[in-house]
Amino acid sequence: MADRPDELFLIDGNSLAYRAFFALPESIATSTGQPTNAIFGFASMLVKLLTEYGVKPTIVVWDAGSSGRKELSADYKAQRTSRPDLLKEQWPHLLEIVEAFGYRNTHVDGYEADDVIASIAQRAREADPPVRSVVVTGDRDAFQIIDDDGMVAIMATGRGITDTKLYDRQAVIDRYGLAPELIPDFYGLKGDTSDNIPGVPGIGDKTGATLLQQFGDLEGVLANVENISGAKRKENLTNHADDARLSKQLATIQRDVPVDIDPTHEAAREPDRSKLREVFRRFELRAPLSRLEEALGVPDPAHPGDGIGEGIPGGTLTGDVQLTARVREATIADLRVLPPGQEVALAVTVPEAPEGELFAIDAEARFGVSVGDGGVLTGPCADAAEVIAALGDRPVVVHDAKAVGPVPPNLAHDTLLGAYLLEPARRGYPFAELCEERGLATKIEDPAAATSLLTSALAAWQREQLTERGLESLLHDVELPLVGVLASMEAAGMRLDKARLALIKGRVDEEIGQLERDVWELAGEEFVLGSPQQLGHVLFEKLGLSRKRRGKTGFSTDARVLQAIREEHPVIPKIERWRELNQLSKTYLDVLPHLTDAEDRIHTTFLQAVAQTGRLSSTNPNMQNVPVRTELGREIRGCFRAADGHVLVSADYSQVELRILAHVADEPVLKEIFIRGDDVHTATASTVFQKPADQLTPMDRSKAKMINYGIVYGLSDFGLADRLNIPREEAKAFIDTYLERFPKVAQFMADTIAQAKEDGHVTTLYGRRRQIPELRARNYQVRTLGERLAVNTVIQGTAADVMKLAMIEAFRALAASGLAARMILTVHDELVFEAPESEADAVAALAVETMTKPWPYEPPLAVDVGYGVSWMDAK
Structure with a gap:
């Protein structure tokens, strides 16, 4: 690395911090509630600079006064309120991030950042040989320091946090029609509301630029007032000439601030990788961290602490905590003789099935078991069930136990559920991502062995956090016992009468076609009913119906708008009916028959780690949304039927919330x-x-x-x-x-x-x-939304916990009762059982008892129970 830089980056810290804070939602926060919108935006910008320009000598300059402008005008920036509280909390961490990047924080008492930056840039261009300065700022008045020979450029931030444009002299001329040196004159005429610089009333960007192009500079404009068109403009220029001169003075950046920095001796400092990752992980900056890791690339071999972790599903990751273990090739028999009660972290890898073929585990499948004493056993297995059976009743730690295979009978910890309880607002919980955020990595080559070791380490960290936040009982008493319940329900599935559904589909398709023809006739033309743009054109331009709300691509045609104009034209009810039938057809009638197994049963997947309130949901298909309020919806529910000789028992909480x-x-x-x-x-x-x-x-x-x-x-x-x-x-x-x-x-x-x-x-x-x-x-x-969420979460979240506890109670009671009935579905506040006809009354009684048991409070919970051959009949 050269001792003398040829390019220096100068960042206006205040400008970037405020832009980040106001550009991003204030609801961005860590799982512990620490606000991070400014931190996220600020860090993202620094990552962008590192990614696009590499490691450069960089100075971040902060405001420390007004550079005497307050003495010139007491109104200067007087309208600005004090720094918002949420930004105050984040401010010290911005300086910490700068240092972790290897950059220098600086300020000069009594001066604004842009004056300090201009002074450093001036010294840099006057050096022999000169050093080029790239100034990163959101303030457009900084364009004035751009020079003729390209030794000072401005990287101006745009509306997006990381949207930037590099300006040289010609770029400024292209934008404003003015040379950079005329920017102070420009602000003298037009003013700047953000800094409370008055300017001249009635003169904006376009007029100001035109006047300067005609008369050269501010004094030229003021000297030629009589030659300027417009009586009001002449009057304002005459009456506010002193304001214009003062405004120019306020907007003129100083270049002689006494700065104790020699730009020719600024070094390009390598980022402190370990500190950067620690800070990014602490503030849960996942996306910036991912881009940062990519930008940093493979670390220097001389720094073993920055090693590359291999064998983590999802790719090669960088980690600070290099996990090591004694890896031993083992067999299934070795698992059976592990010390009784010893906790193990389990991972099972299987080859991906070729596209279009049925999944099957072959001899290449492997298991990894971390036994907690620094050892890892790894070896081949036939399938996950074989490994779990060999482990017996030992406590097992795993990531996403329901997806691994048979749920271990003594599931001690699930790192997916642990992450969900700690961060319920998160979009997903990929194992590799969770490990990366904790800085966990290992060089163990066997993927299953590596994953088991990482699972053990991740679980240990999660347990500390869960205990600290009082969540351990929720994990062990609710979420972990529920995994086996959900797996059993998924395996059982629900029978679908495909023949009945096909009859409904035929009738609905015919009605959809007729509705489409009716709408075309009423509209006087054919168009795509599913296109909001084409529908909007027909309704509002051709038919002249009332326009309610404008969307991104024209006036809205959503359900609320159609409801509001329903009486204005007979076409509206037909469009509403077409939408209802079309949606149900695409979501259920077309899809459900393709999701059944050989016995015509549908096996939905229950999602345990999605809703922030704790509610369960399901997918493929989404059984939560099978409609019940419309006639067609009830018909679709009627296609879900019990097996021959059985009935469906529906138990539904009555007004539980x-x-x-x-x-x-x-x-x-x-x-x-x-x-x-x-x-x-x-x-x-x-x-x-x-x-x-x-x-x-x-x-x-x-x-x-x-x-x-x-x-x-x-x-x-x-x-x-x-x-x-x-x-x-x-x-x-x-x-x-x-x-x-x-x-x-x-x-x-x-x-x-x-x-x-x-x-x-x-x-x-x-x-x-x-x-x-x-x-x-x-x-x-946003604040009132938070108030609604706070109240709703206490109630709906408690209801979700009650339902989960009820499911666990019902599952255990069924197992102990000797009944042949199975619990097969949960939807919102409802549990559905499939039982032999002879057991219907017994299952109904069991449902009421187990669903009210988790709630020992007043008023008591009530459960409505019904049963029938179909799901609709049971309701």
């Missing part, structure tokens, strides 16, 4: 309604509208139902008004009256939000935790 609300709010009136067994929506309507129950209208009960669930889901008066199609004032009055009649509910909501703001998170009754960073946002809409 409202009962939980009554308990956590300790609302006596609401509790009493449930204890008496009254209809909660009727009772609420009677209380809110102050009418006897026999005088209530169906609309009164509907409004009360919407308010009840609106409280649970954090529905605003605007949302309630939209759903009930009533004025917003009326909706607000309903909510206010509700909270007056149930004051403990109002108090619970206020207390929950206040506690969440203090803690940064909310916790369910069973200990599940969710961070709510939105609560600290300055934006009102």
Whole structure:
């Protein structure tokens, strides 16, 4: 590396920090609630510079005064508020990140960063030979320091955090029609609202540039006022000439700040890889870390701490913690004689099946078992079941146990579920990514052996974190026992009557075709109904219907818009019906027959680590969304049927979330309604509208139902008004009256939000935790969203925990009962069992007992049970 740099990067730290903070959502935070939007954006920019320009001598300059501009004008930057609290929390870490990159932080007391930067750049270009400066900033007034010979360039940040454009002299002329040296004159005329520089009223970018092109500079413009068109413009230039001169002075960057830096001696310092990874992992900067690792490339062999980890599924990763172990080739028999009770970390690798062929494990499959004493056993296996059987009842640690194979009978830890409990907001939990973030790597060549060792290390770290956050009981009492339950339900599946479904599909396809022809006739032309652009053209331009909301590609044609204009034209109901049938056809009628096995059973996959509230979901197919409210939806449900001689038993919680609300709010009136067994929506309507129950209208009960669930889901008066199609004032009055009649509910909501703001998170009754960073946002809409999430998570998350505990209880009770029935499906608050007809009553009783058992509180939970040959009949 040369002793003398030929290029120097100068970064305006304040400019980048503020741009990052205001450009990114304030809800970006770590799993512990630490805000990171500014950190994320700032780090991303530094990674971009490293990626595109390599290791360069770099100085990050920070503001430390106003460079005397406050003395010139007391109004200078006077409109700026103090640094936002969320940015204050992140500020010290920005300097830490700079140092980890190997860059220098600097400031000069009394001066702004751009003046310091210009002074360093001036010294650099005056050196012999000169050093080129690249200034990274979001402030456009910095263009004035660009010189004629290309020794100073400005890398201007755009709207996106890492969007940049490099400006030289010609680029500035192309953009403004002005040379860089005229930028202060330009600001003298147009001013700068961000810095409270007044300029001349009525003169903006275009006019300012035109005047300077005509008359040379600011003084030339002021000297030629009489030659300028427009009476008002002449008046403003005359009356505000002093403001213009002051504005130019305020906008002129100083180049003689006393800086104790010799740019010719700045070295290109290698980043501190270990420190960078530690900082990036601490703040959970996953995407920037990935780009950083790619930019850093293969480390210097002289630094063994920066070794390359091999054998991690997903590719070669870099790690700081190099795991080592004694690896021994072993057999299945060796697993059987491990010390009793010894915990093992298990990994099983299998070859990928060729495309189009049925999956089968061949002799190349291997297992890896980390036995916790620094040793790893690895060897061939026939399949995962063989390895798990050999381990017996030893405690097993694994990543995504449900996907590995048979669920170990003594599952002690699952690193996927551990990561989910620690970071429920995360998009996914790839094993390689989790290891990389912790800096875990190993050079063990056998993939299964490497994975087992990494699994053990990752689990150890997770256990510490889970204990620290009070989540260990949730893992061991709820999530881990549930894995085997879900695996059993997936294996059982649910029978589909494909012949019945085919008949429905034929009828629906015919109706869809007829609806399409009807719409074309009413519209007077043929077009693609599924195209929002073409539909918008027909509805709003050709037919002239009311335009409601504009979207990205034109006026919206979503369901709410169509509902609002339904009475304006007979084409609208037909479009709505076409959409309903088309969606159901594509989602279910076309897809379901292709997802069955040889016995016509569908095996959905339950997703345990997705929803932040803890709720389960499913995929391939998504059984949660099989409709029940429409006639066609009920017909589709009717195609899910029990095996011959069996029935489906459906057990559904009755208003579980409202009962939980009554308990956590300790609302006596609401509790009493449930204890008496009254209809909660009727009772609420009677209380809110102050009418006897026999005088209530169906609309009164509907409004009360919407308010009840609106409280649970954090529905605003605007949302309630939209759903009930009533004025917003009326909706607000309903909510206010509700909270007056149930004051403990109002108090619970206020207390929950206040506690969440203090803690940064909310916790369910069973200990599940969710961070709510939105609560600290300055934006009102984001903040109120956080308030709704806080209240809803406590209730819905508790309901999710109750359902999971109920599933575990029901599964165990079925196993102990000797019944032949199986639990085969869960959807929201419902459990579905398949049982021989003779066991229907016994299974119904078992369902009620096990589903109410996890809830020892008041009011009690209630379960509605039904059974029939089809899922629809059972409801």
